[in-house]
Amino acid sequence: MSINEHPPQLHVPVLLDATLDILKPIQGENYLDLTAGYGGHATRFLEATENFEESVLVDRDDYAIERLSPLSQQGASLLHTDFVSAARSLVEQGKQFSIVLVDLGVSSPQLDQSTRGFSFKSNGPLDMRMDRRQPVSAETLVNTASIDELTRIIREYGEEPHGFAKRIAMAIKQARPLTTTEELANLVKEEYRGPWKRIHPATRTFQALRIAVNEELRQVEEVLPLLPALLKKGGRVGVISFHSLEDRLVKRYLKEQQDAGLEAELQIITKKPLDGVNYDVHNPRSRSAKLRAAVKK
Ligand SMILES: C[S@@+](CC[C@H](N)C(=O)[O-])C[C@H]1O[C@@H](n2cnc3c(N)ncnc32)[C@H](O)[C@@H]1O
Secondary structure, three states: OOOOOOOOOOOOOOOHHHHHHHHOOOOOOOEEEOOOOOOHHHHHHHHHHOOOOOOEEEEOOHHHHHHOHHHHHOOOEEEEOOHHHHHHHHHHOOOOEEEEEEEOOOOHHHHHOHHHOOOOOOOOEOOOOOOOOOOOOHHHHHHHOOHHHHHHHHHHOOOOOHHHHHHHHHHHHHHOOOOEHHHHHHHHHHHOOOOOOOOOOOHHHHHHHHHHHOOHHHHHHHHHHHHHHHEEEEEEEEEEEOOHHHHHHHHHHHHHHHHOHHHOOEEEOOOOOEEHHHHOOOOHHHOOOEEEEEEEO
């Protein structure tokens, strides 16, 4: 497939034009995509840089890696691993990039395929692993974690009030073994006392378990300090986050850089984050997306 023939989109990339506008890829520059997914961003960046050979695309999901093969056939390197391991290994090899992109969260296929177990909207196994080689799935957590641990996960990562989180945790313990998304969604719905309209009561519990299974916040926390070493002087990095827990970590890291004065390695280029509501109005997936960007001094 030539670069001009885009494959049918399994996942519509968020804030695509805003990302290109702010990171300004130039012909010849090399590109590192730490969450390459279905290559929506990568395809457009590589079209602009035309530098496939020195570009690297990372994803921990085998299904995504498989779909990135048209880009690897044109010369880009693929790394099937989590982005912290990828970043550490690239830093060790002394590799540096003109552009680094991190588009956090889940992809549409992860949510849409019931067999992946990410969504309460269709019944499937309680899986939620982005990397299916890892041993711990949502089923493992739900059936083995203590009530305190489940309460903490649902409260911290689902941002549910403590009382409701604990009720869900106790109900889970009582209903063990749970094996399907439908069982879990129904259990949370039964614990929810009150009317609900748009947002299903299980939304936050599913988000919480997904974050825990994939250690998503630890991954973000650990990759941020590696970014300066991955960038060439004048190189740009963009991070797109989807919920306040992720965005808070990105914002705090960039603020630390700003406060470091002369010691700072990065300079913020988005005074305020670019959000999907204003910068990607036609893409419903962008509604809660926020893009922050910085340049290496
Ligand atoms: C929102 S999608 C990215 C979509 C991509 N920008 C595109 O345009 O197709 C996020 C992707 O990042 C991957 N991912 C999330 N966290 C990761 C991590 N810690 N390490 C590696 N890949 C990760 C997911 O598997 C998913 O494919």
